Amino acid sequence: MRKIAPIATFLSVSFGLSWLIALPLWFGVGEGPASPIFLVFALAMMFTPAIAALVVVFFVEKHPDGLSRRRALGLGSVRPVGRFLRYLALALVVPPALILAALLVGAAVGVYPADFVNFSGFQEMVDAQLAALGQAPLPVPIVLLVAAQFVNVLIGSIINTIPALGEELGWRGWLLPKLLPLGIVPAILISGVIWGLWHAPLILLGYNYVDAPGWLALTAMVGMTIVIGAVFSWLRIRSASVWPAALAHGAFNAAAGFSLVFVMAGETFSPLEATILGWTGWLVPLALVIVLLATGQFRAPAPRDSALPAESASIAGAE
Template structure:
């Protein structure tokens, strides 16, 4: 009986290519240069036009920038293939954690869990903001959100039932995770799909921390315009590197736990879909806390990330026996 169980378990694990014995530093360097270079190239119109975050092109440019890590991944794979020899496409897909989805249950379960976890993480940050008295929230009348909607409607037009509108916004987060997934994939195939496994020979923690810090640095073209924190100097970049390092540990854990990039993709999409939760529950007339402190990627949320990382580490989730046996 035990032999049958072991055979069945082995069949549920996707065959993996041989793990790297050392970091492919040439390919990593190419990935770093191409991803950052393309990010600055895509964001250049925002700097050239002089409108900064008020530029109507900002949403399109931000979305296009999310695709640059995928382009950098393609170039890095080509360079790595020139150095290591050509590999079958199926091996490359396995190395990136794209296919096959085995073990299926763990991959799907982790993806669903992360979709649920993201709004809870943002919500936990809002709770801390409220406890510290940095903002006031209205969870009954949703007065701040009501004012926002009223300002966008023609004079005299009645407001919809705000409780239902807010409930619908919360229920749309899983849908938003799916809608955001293609763009989130553009980033995650680079950070967690390629870069994290490429750095894995350094050890689990160095790979997680370095890949996350670089993810934050890659945001520099937008952060230096005041994106996320309202800061236009290196302080904003450092804050983004801190946030992405901590968030990247959580996303990287899903990659190492499942050998799949998809849980990180859906978690990234769900987090982006949850970023506006504060606007739904803030009270009219509430003080506005500093973005660097209380935004979805501010210091307070970084604290929430850190607590979750400590809890995962305490229960052994970063031990080798709990992680996928092989990554490319």
């Protein structure tokens, strides 16, 4: 019962607050997922897992000092610094790479109409936006604007890390180590399902999967959060810190718009099939996770270096 109470409290607070924050959207506030007000509510929701984790750490587990609280949240020591920086670098590179790989796979399978040469869809979108503002088309090659998107992803990754930490402090910072005694694969699956279902207040309103039935959209979201959550879990465990997972989450969100950069003009695609949201987009991250599992890359660092709680560090190392 003592082990179940913290997790039950965490889930109750994180899910309860997310539905409470999203409730105005269900009563017609905003004009759907594309409206700015909708995104404001979505941003506010991102902090609910962190609030839930803090509630548990302070009031349920009642850690006696700041150090134990920081460790419980994945905010302990970042030493050795070299290891920490290495996984920060991977966190910045791997999620955008997976999103780009999803587009390549989708194009190869035929579910994503790509234009990787002329960027016609992106050109069409930029021209339409400028025309709506009453401005002439930009006198620069579209390829330069495409290159600028990669710079924007780098900047956006850093900016997005703060709201992403609102989620990661809960999912990978606090929850994942609590599930690791079950084994790494069950921990990844359970935390991924929880992360996906937590999105229900937005997904059921059409977020990410506009035209899909609610049950199918939520199922697809859970599929995506399992495979991507596994990658974030790898960064969390190997770095012994929540920060690489938070940066990876920020980079993932920043790079999500790549699907609009490389689409062919006049074409559409289903997020159930294409991009990182669809099944073809899960193939590369799933393959990566399988390789990481097979090569023992989900083992926690040596106990003397680990900021994970001792109970989970030993289990993660056993696999």
